Amino acid sequence: xxxxxxxxxxxxxxxxxxxxxxxxxxxxxxxxxxxxxxxxxxxxxxxxxxxxxxxxxxxxxxxxxxxxxxxxxxxxxxxxxxxxxxxxxx
Numbered sequence: 001x002x003x004x005x006x007x008x009x010x011x012x013x014x015x016x017x018x019x020x021x022x023x024x025x026x027x028x029x030x031x032x033x034x035x036x037x038x039x040x041x042x043x044x045x046x047x048x049x050x051x052x053x054x055x056x057x058x059x060x061x062x063x064x065x066x067x068x069x070x071x072x073x074x075x076x077x078x079x080x081x082x083x084x085x086x087x088x089x090x
Contacts, residue, residue, distance in 0.1 A: 013068045019090050020065055025058040038087070040065075049084035062090040 017040075024039040034054050038047040047067060066086040071078050 011068075014066055014085060015068060016064070016066050018064045019062050022058045022061050022063055027054055029054075036084075038063075038084075045069075045080050045082055047082040047084050047087075049087060058087075058089075063087055064090050 021041040022038055023041050024037075026037045028035045028037075033050045033052065035050050036048065036055070038049075038058060040047060047065060064087070065082075065084060067082040067084045069080060070083040071080050073079075
């Protein structure tokens with residue numbers, strides 16, 4: 001497996017944040033995937049990712065996140081969000 005420093009160096013748009021406190025964690029099922037939305041303390045933009053299985057709530061936990069900024073169109077309007085590549089408990 002590639003080291004974290006090498007992984008981040010190869011992908012310049014990736015951002016690595018550590019010890020971030022989770023304010024809110026919502027999980028929704030769509031087809032065979034569980035879509036997760038996490039709000040981080042002090043950040044107005046949601047962090048999104050999907051998993052195959054439901055996970056315990058991360059509300060109030062400290063997490064390390066690797067992500068990149070992205071946008072999506074909803075009802076003809078652009079919304080910014082952070083696409084999570086990796087998230088784990090600190």
